[in-house]
Amino acid sequence: MSSAFPAVHVLTPNFIEMKRFFITGGAGFIGGNFILNLMKYGQVKVVNYDKLTYAGNLDTLSSIENDPNYIFVQGDICDGDKLRKLLVEYKIDRVVHFAAESHVDRSIESPGDFIQTNVVGTYELLEATRNYLGKVSGLEDFRFLHVSTDEVYGSLRAPGLFTEETPYAPNSPYAASKASSDHLVRSYFKTFGLPVVTTNCSNNYGPFQFPEKLLPLMIQKALAGEPLPVYGDGKQIRDWLFVKDHCKAILQVLEKGEAGQVYNIGGHNEKANLEVVHSLCKVLDEMVPDSPYHPHKDLIEFVTDRPGHDRRYAIDASKIQKHLGWKPEESFETGLRKTVRWYLDNNDWVSRVMSGAYRGERLGLE
Ligand code: NAD
DSSP: OOOOOOSOOOOOSSSSTTOEEEEETTTSHHHHHHHHHHHTTSSOEEEEEEOOOTTOOGGGGGGGTTOTTEEEEEOOTTOHHHHHHHHHHTTOSEEEEOOOOOOHHHHHHOHHHHIIIIIIIHHHHHHHHHHHHHHOOSOTTOEEEEEEEGGGGOOOOSSOOBOTTSOOOOOSHHHHHHHHHHHHHHHHHHHHOOOEEEEEEOEEESTTOOTTSHHHHHHHHHHTTOOEEEETTSOOEEEEEEHHHHHHHHHHHHHHOOTTOEEEEOOSOEEEHHHHHHHHHHHHHHHOTTOTTOSGGGGEEEEOOOTTOOSBOOBOOHHHHHHHOOOOOOOHHHHHHHHHHHHHHOHHHHHHHHHSTTTTGGGTOO
């Protein structure tokens, strides 16, 4: 992949303009939304570095693929040499680290991939960044933002909320691998002074989410009249955040966050899984009036719970609100409606995922 960006610009008072972002996992759900949002600022340069696992989908970024300020590089975050070369080549001043194995069920089936990407990969990215910062000058406001999850805190007993001080107690291999990566990131600040910030966020939902996750999975199944599988009693509580709110929070942390700090990000939307599926069914009843499967809630079916399934997560997001002025704009009700509308209007994106066509074509592999 050749260097397409023009010469480095003088920094402007607006932090985002002219900045050079290195985004790992930008072909995934949150990373893809983040890049689409970021490119709206006009003057940013973005290198999207992604291995393109099953979860990476370049269709999501088709609207910007020819933008001269955007470059896609296929690669693994475990490849330290490649990372080092790219950071130097593009004179990066923002690393935003989304790349991860992210699906809890898969982490129970094959934990090894999670250790490799989430732990070893994060270590390689930190090392490459440390090496890069040791070589270049003039990057005083460089930032490395590590995107993590509230699952590192384990399961909450009501009442109470996860704060940035809550001790880690991960219960799935996914959560444990993310917890390990968080500790590595922290240690690179404490030991080497790397200017890192970490965000721990609750469950995201919204456009471009791979249809193995709860909401898109249920939407596809409901539209096809298939059973809607709900784990256990469906009373597992999660906090739900619309993905675009998460993307704005990440930018805010990059702009105003203090190096070495951790910020919890949440939507103030605690919902039991069953309640989420019921709300979804209601919205589908309304938005798809000619569906033969009314009421969609009749499709709900309880299935054996997953092992180690945490009962409740809930985020205290007061630190980011108080210190950085961020709060979510969408309620669960408005975000859910936008999400369902998006999936109904973007059937092409979904069908290409379901058929597997999203893999390969853009890389000339099919
Ligand atoms: P995702 O699974 O949709 O996307 C992950 C992306 O990373 C994919 O594009 C994949 O190809 C890429 N990737 C995987 N392994 C890689 C590797 N070794 N090298 C380079 N790229 C690789 O994930 P997501 O839902 O967008 O989550 C992004 C990040 O946010 C993750 O770190 C996750 O832990 C965190 N997070 C997610 C949620 C959520 O609700 N989805 C909530 C909180 C935090």
